[in-house]
Amino acid sequence: MNQDILVVIEHLRGQVSDISYTMLAAGRELAQSTGGSVVAVLLGHNSQNLAGDLAADRVLYVDHPALADFTPEAYQKTLAGLIGENQPRAVLLGHTTIGMDVASGLSAQLGLPLVSSGRSFTADGKFISQICGGKIMAEGDLPGPTALVTMVPGGYKPEQGQSTQPPQLTEASAPALEGLRVALKQYIEPEVSDVDIAREQLLVAVGRGIQNQDNLSLAEELAEAMGGVVCASRPVVDQGWLPTSRLVGKSGKTVKPKVFLAMGISGAPEHVEAITGSDVIIAINTDPAAPIFNVAKYGTTADLFDLVPALTDQIRQAKSG
Amino acid sequence: MNIVVPVKLVPDLVEELTVDASGSALDTAWLRLIINEFDDHAIEQAILLKEQSGGQVVVVSPNAEGVEDMLFTASAKGADQLIKLNGDFEDGVNNHGLARALATLLRDLQPDLILTGVQAHNDLDGSLGPLLAQYLEMPYVGYVSGVTADSGKVVARKEYPGGLIAEMEVTLPAVLGIQAAEQPPRYVAISKVRQAMKTAAIDEQEAATLDPSGGPTVSRMYQPEATEQATMISGSEDEIAARIIDIFKESGVL
Ligand SMILES: Cc1cc2nc3c(=O)[nH]c(=O)nc-3n(C[C@H](O)[C@H](O)[C@H](O)COP(=O)(O)OP(=O)(O)OC[C@H]3O[C@@H](n4cnc5c(N)ncnc54)[C@H](O)[C@@H]3O)c2cc1C
Ligand SMILES: Nc1ncnc2c1ncn2[C@@H]1O[C@H](COP(=O)(O)O)[C@@H](O)[C@H]1O
Numbered sequence: 001m002n003q004d005i006l007v008v009i010e011h012l013r014g015q016v017s018d019i020s021y022t023m024l025a026a027g028r029e030l031a032q033s034t035g036g037s038v039v040a041v042l043l044g045h046n047s048q049n050l051a052g053d054l055a056a057d058r059v060l061y062v063d064h065p066a067l068a069d070f071t072p073e074a075y076q077k078t079l080a081g082l083i084g085e086n087q088p089r090a091v092l093l094g095h096t097t098i099g100m101d102v103a104s105g106l107s108a109q110l111g112l113p114l115v116s117s118g119r120s121f122t123a124d125g126k127f128i129s130q131i132c133g134g135k136i137m138a139e140g141d142l143p144g145p146t147a148l149v150t151m152v153p154g155g156y157k158p159e160q161g162q163s164t165q166p167p168q169l170t171e172a173s174a175p176a177l178e179g180l181r182v183a184l185k186q187y188i189e190p191e192v193s194d195v196d197i198a199r200e201q202l203l204v205a206v207g208r209g210i211q212n213q214d215n216l217s218l219a220e221e222l223a224e225a226m227g228g229v230v231c232a233s234r235p236v237v238d239q240g241w242l243p244t245s246r247l248v249g250k251s252g253k254t255v256k257p258k259v260f261l262a263m264g265i266s267g268a269p270e271h272v273e274a275i276t277g278s279d280v281i282i283a284i285n286t287d288p289a290a291p292i293f294n295v296a297k298y299g300t301t302a303d304l305f306d307l308v309p310a311l312t313d314q315i316r317q318a319k320s321g
Numbered sequence: 322m323n324i325v326v327p328v329k330l331v332p333d334l335v336e337e338l339t340v341d342a343s344g345s346a347l348d349t350a351w352l353r354l355i356i357n358e359f360d361d362h363a364i365e366q367a368i369l370l371k372e373q374s375g376g377q378v379v380v381v382s383p384n385a386e387g388v389e390d391m392l393f394t395a396s397a398k399g400a401d402q403l404i405k406l407n408g409d410f411e412d413g414v415n416n417h418g419l420a421r422a423l424a425t426l427l428r429d430l431q432p433d434l435i436l437t438g439v440q441a442h443n444d445l446d447g448s449l450g451p452l453l454a455q456y457l458e459m460p461y462v463g464y465v466s467g468v469t470a471d472s473g474k475v476v477a478r479k480e481y482p483g484g485l486i487a488e489m490e491v492t493l494p495a496v497l498g499i500q501a502a503e504q505p506p507r508y509v510a511i512s513k514v515r516q517a518m519k520t521a522a523i524d525e526q527e528a529a530t531l532d533p534s535g536g537p538t539v540s541r542m543y544q545p546e547a548t549e550q551a552t553m554i555s556g557s558e559d560e561i562a563a564r565i566i567d568i569f570k571e572s573g574v575l
Pocket of ligand 2 (some may be wrong): 326327328357359360363381383423436437438439442444448449
């Protein structure tokens with residue numbers, strides 16, 4: 001075993017995901033306490049060019065046609081081999097649709113311990129995980145011999161994991177990737193819609209606190225009165241009350257309006273990661289402990305069903321008067 | 322198709338969460354448990370698949386307060402078999418331990434498809450689905466929002482950020498981590514749940530001794546200290562509304 005930190009680079013259709021850079025920054029912090037190097041692991045096909053700006057001591061690159069696009073089984077097989085050969089102190093993967101598909105399987109396959117929802121590391125190498133929708137932090141010693149950690153965004157800035165100096169690249173060979181039971185058939189592009197919430201300046205965002213579809217009219221009337229657009233958290237979209245094009249968050253869009261008015265949204269990490277670029281966040285939530293108040297500039301614990309109609313009324317009056 | 326849905330109850334986040342005297346675990350005394358919302362979608366997806374192509378749906382859950390209600394609700398929605406797993410599910414039990422216990426039970430059920438919720442908000446050692454898949458030597462795909470059955474295979478629609486979908490063809494038997502069902506989970510009237518309580522039976526099974534190895538040990542648990550805390554606005558509805566309008570004006574959107 002050595003003291004290196006392997007960082008599994010995530011990329012989708014030719015673009016390195018932000019979480020990869022965040023993990024390189026986390027890996028750097030952890031490597032300082034272990035005394036090892038930061039080794040980026042890049043799996044792909046004709047993807048060497050993606051390594052250019054990775055802030056790593058070196059890049060381990062594996063090229064194979066079966067790795068051209070992410071599939072869980074091919075990734076897991078390849079990573080299992082690399083981890084076995086390198087025996088690092090830790091392996092960082094995204095707590096994402098890519099990393100989470102393989103981290104647990106690797107843990108079970110290799111008999112290595114796994115920590116999920118890791119957000120940062122302390123100077124003495126402890127992990128800090130963020131769980132329960134952002135309401136609880138859990139800290140502990142990094143388990144050994146090799147800890148697998150899935151990382152959430154927020155603990156480091158992606159820019160900290162970028163470098164202008166291309167790192168040294170070593171090629172490693174792929175294992176036999178035949179007889180795979182999972183195959184990518186095709187990508188389906190997101191539906192295009194009339195509005196692009198990523199470009200709007202004023203967003204009225206509704207969460208589960210709105211209770212049902214009929215109540216959405218409260219938000220729509222407010223948005224109309226002010227010339228804004230309604231968007232939503234995941235439960236609202238999963239219920240089919242609004243189309244996916246209005247979803248804000250990890251699985252939806254990242255927004256950066258002048259004003260983001262959040263009503264009945266708790267502020268789960270998967271939602272918050274996509275709104276922090278807003279100039280001003282105003283949160284309406286009856287729970288004073290809701291994590292949304294940790295990112296909002298202004299907040300109120302008023303009941304949205306009382307406050308929103310009052311707000312709409314006043315705006316209408318101001319506009320007509 | 323024989324579909325098994327393992328379900329877990331998790332703390333309701335709308336309630337206040339507190340850390341117990343040990344300082345390293347949640348205080349469970351006052352915790353209200355609810356179904357993991359992704360499991361609700363997994364049950365829905367299982368029932369949709371059964372409605373489309375036949376088969377049966379088995380719902381399995383470890384014993385916890387409220388588990389019977391949850392199982393009977395699943396039955397009222399269309400689940401055919403309900404299993405409660407008895408064992409020592411004290412805190413500290415992790416997904417590694419549960420996956421090993423469930424793998425033994427699931428092997429006997431010979432499922433074609435296992436649908437789990439893609440994750441739970443209180444996981445600290447990864448999610449259960451891919452652990453189960455590994456122990457059962459099945460393939461796994463997670464973050465799935467829609468499944469179509471197709472002789473010996475399924476096509477799973479896997480979500481990527483921004484609404485991009487990847488259609489993955491998966492050979493059965495397989496485990497899928499469900500993020501959202503094709504349709505919102507159906508609503509069942511309380512009267513139907515009551516009826517299920519009278520007609521459906523819960524099959525109780527004993528879990529083998531749980532082996533938690535593979536998960537981390539937590540030395541400290543705490544509520545995050547806000548680095549930035551919102552300026553709170555209070556007063557009557559009209560006063561709050563007036564202040565918010567001022568903020569809109571200051572921000573140049575009104
Ligand atoms: C892989 C993955 C991806 C995800 N992607 C996304 C994503 O892209 N976007 C996203 O939003 N979520 C996403 N989630 C889900 C996320 O974890 C949360 O479950 C979700 O954001 C919660 O939505 P919410 O805040 O609307 O609901 P809840 O967490 O249920 O919060 C509702 C809030 O409303 C408040 N409330 C209730 N009644 C009132 C009232 N009358 N007045 C005022 N306030 C009230 C409550 O206090 C509560 O805080 C994802 C999860 C996973 C696992
Ligand atoms: N103890 C358990 N018993 C049954 N199913 C579980 C258990 N733990 C997790 N699951 C399933 O796996 C899903 C993901 O939870 P987790 O693996 O804890 O992220 C849950 O929502 C359930 O579908």
